[in-house]
Amino acid sequence: MKRAFPILAVLTAALLAYGTYQALVVAPTERTMGDVQRIFYYHVPSAWTAFCLFFVNLVASIAYLIRKNPKADALAVSSAEVGVVFCTVVLITGPIWARPVWGIWWTWDVRLTSTLVLWLIYVSYLVLRRFSDSAQTPVLAAVLAIFGALDVPLVYFSIWFFRTQHPQPVIGGGGSLDPRMLHIFLLNLFTFSCFGAMVCWWRYRLEWLQREVDEAQALESLMGEDGPGVSARAGARLGKISASKISGKPGPQ
Amino acid sequence: MSSLRSITFATLTKDIRLEWRSKDALNSMLFFSLLVVVIFSFSFDPNAEESREIAGGLIWVAFLFSAVVALNQTWARELRNQVLDAYRVSPAPAAALFLAKALGNFVLVSLLEALMVPLFVVFYNLRALGPAWQLIPVALLGTWALVVNGTFFAAMSIRTRSREIMLPLLLFPISIPAVQAMVEATRILLAGDGSARFWIVLLLTYDVVFTTACLALFETILQAE
Numbered sequence: 001m002k003r004a005f006p007i008l009a010v011l012t013a014a015l016l017a018y019g020t021y022q023a024l025v026v027a028p029t030e031r032t033m034g035d036v037q038r039i040f041y042y043h044v045p046s047a048w049t050a051f052c053l054f055f056v057n058l059v060a061s062i063a064y065l066i067r068k069n070p071k072a073d074a075l076a077v078s079s080a081e082v083g084v085v086f087c088t089v090v091l092i093t094g095p096i097w098a099r100p101v102w103g104i105w106w107t108w109d110v111r112l113t114s115t116l117v118l119w120l121i122y123v124s125y126l127v128l129r130r131f132s133d134s135a136q137t138p139v140l141a142a143v144l145a146i147f148g149a150l151d152v153p154l155v156y157f158s159i160w161f162f163r164t165q166h167p168q169p170v171i172g173g174g175g176s177l178d179p180r181m182l183h184i185f186l187l188n189l190f191t192f193s194c195f196g197a198m199v200c201w202w203r204y205r206l207e208w209l210q211r212e213v214d215e216a217q218a219l220e221s222l223m224g225e226d227g228p229g230v231s232a233r234a235g236a237r238l239g240k241i242s243a244s245k246i247s248g249k250p251g252p253q
Numbered sequence: 254m255s256s257l258r259s260i261t262f263a264t265l266t267k268d269i270r271l272e273w274r275s276k277d278a279l280n281s282m283l284f285f286s287l288l289v290v291v292i293f294s295f296s297f298d299p300n301a302e303e304s305r306e307i308a309g310g311l312i313w314v315a316f317l318f319s320a321v322v323a324l325n326q327t328w329a330r331e332l333r334n335q336v337l338d339a340y341r342v343s344p345a346p347a348a349a350l351f352l353a354k355a356l357g358n359f360v361l362v363s364l365l366e367a368l369m370v371p372l373f374v375v376f377y378n379l380r381a382l383g384p385a386w387q388l389i390p391v392a393l394l395g396t397w398a399l400v401v402n403g404t405f406f407a408a409m410s411i412r413t414r415s416r417e418i419m420l421p422l423l424l425f426p427i428s429i430p431a432v433q434a435m436v437e438a439t440r441i442l443l444a445g446d447g448s449a450r451f452w453i454v455l456l457l458t459y460d461v462v463f464t465t466a467c468l469a470l471f472e473t474i475l476q477a478e
Contacts, residue, residue, distance in 0.1 A: 065473065120426040127422050132413035139477040140409050143470050147402075147427055150466055154430040154459055161451050162437065 005201070012194045019191040022184045030181075036100050041185055043093040045192035046086045047115070053083030053196060054122065058149045061142035073138040074211065076145065078203035080125055086196060087119045110159045117155045121148040257352075260345045264353035269360065271330070278326050282319040282365050287372070289315040294376050304377040309439030312373055313432060317399060320362050321421050324403040327354050328411045340475070347472040355404040355467070362396050382445030391442070391449065394456040395435035401460065402427055405467045408474050431459045 023041035030037035060076035063069065094112065095105040106112065125148065129141050272278060293311050297303075331337040340350055373379060381388070403424050410419035438452035 117426065117429050120429075124422050124426045128409070128413065128419070131415060131419055134412060136412050136477040139473060140412060143474060144409070144423065146470065147463070147466060150462055151427050151430065154455065154462070158430040158433050158455055161455075162433065 002205075005198075008194075009198060012191070012198050015191045016195060019184075019188045023188060026180075027184045028178060028180055033101050036097055039093050039097045041188045042192075043090060043097065044185070045189045046089040046093070048189055049192045049196035050083050050086035050090060052193065053079045053086065053200060054118065056200070057083060057122075058145055061145035064138055064142045065146075070138070070211070071208070073142070074207040075204055076138075076142065077129060078207050079200050080122055080145070082196060082200045082203055084119065084122050084126060085199075086192075087115065087122065090115060091119060108159070108162070110156065113159045114152070114156050118148075118152060121151060257346055257349045260349040261353045261356070264350060265356050268353065268357040272357070272361065278323040278361060279364065282322050282361070283368060285322055286315045286319040286365065286369050289318060290369070290372060290376055299377065304379060305382070305443045306440060308373065308377050308379055308443055309436045311377075312370075312439065313395065313435045315369070316362065316366060316396075317425075317428070317432060319365060320358070320396075320399050320403060321424070323358055323361050323365075324400070324407045324424075325417050325420055327358060327404055327407045329416075332411065337475075347475045348468045350475070351404065351408075351467060351471040354408075355401050358400040358404055359397055362400055363393075366392060366396065379443065381443050383442040383449070385442065387442050387449055387453070388439065390453055391435060391438045391456065394453065394460055395431065395438075398431035398435070398456060398459050398463070399424075399428060401464050401467055405471065405474070408471070412477070431456060434459070 019041070023038055027038065027041070029035060056079040057076050060072045060079060064072040064076060094115075098107070099105050125141060125144050128144055129137060132140060290311075293315070297307065297311075299307060328337065331340070340347075403420070406423040406427075407420050410416045410423060413419045434452040434455045438449040438456070441447055441449040441452070
């Protein structure tokens, strides 16, 4: 798996370059909106990737609560971080597009608002992880992820109803898409999914390595303080040294 | 079931008695929301028509901020003398402890609301144009919505550094739909502008969903080590 990463990374980079070229040069210019419509090829794929990553975070959080597998927790934190980055891209590109097309930067439309609330929930998730550095953090974070997921449909309904009462500018939907545009859009959707998966994968590896380093350092400091007997026991607890090895060695018990 | 009820009741009466003797949380909440009311009325200075439109938002934002004051104290008391650890090793169901704490906060925040609402009415010259009795279910459901998640997240935030800051950071994003429902329902009832039924149903759904989630997951939070 580890060796496949450089190859896949190069492939993703090539796809990204090709997708960008297609979106900026090859795709036909939209009749009413003009060139600003090309943001659509990044905006929507980023949103899709962010939502997928948040879903991965939810699944990993539930898996962590059931199995207590630290790998699930590492996946949860990396998917949330990368998801927040993609969601930020969505929230920035959206107003850039909305200003010339709608004439306003922001409207409390159902999709905009629920994306913003989702972003807020996941930022609070990351803040919790940052402010809590004990062994309980993974459990607390996993529980918060479940609460956030429960909140999303409620947010959606509340804003959907709010909006039907207060008419807002209509989002671009409804019309049909030129087949060439659709083709390039789907290409970019695929590309961004690959990109998101690659970044998340690499972040996951980094997180895992960080934890191994922390563990090794904790072990080392234990060895330095209390001599080999304690360190052997600590090592056994961390699963580094098997129980049979310890019983073979003469140690002060 | 009877043990759940008796343990809940015992913890609840203990908390209420403690609060009644010290009145720490209630006094600070009352003064805090009084300050919010005064500052808001200086910054907006509305006439009767406008105040009907904005009063829902002002009232609930004031109560939301003051509730955080009480919620932060919920578990801090149990950290002294390792009371929380004693709870952890005791055979009492975790749900009973949570329910008692949430109900205690509910009583406290409801009391605050009962004392503050007359003040709001006086300061903002409020007179409801819609069916005013519906404000009672809105207040009860809305208070429970704030308090149930607030009690839960307070239990989470005592495990973190800078716990006083952590609670609003966790609570506010999750509470957005509930706050929106309370504010909209109150605005509709005050201005007599249609029916508030959707918002009351939404609040009820929010309460049911999150009460279930809190009761199901509190054991996990309490025992997290």
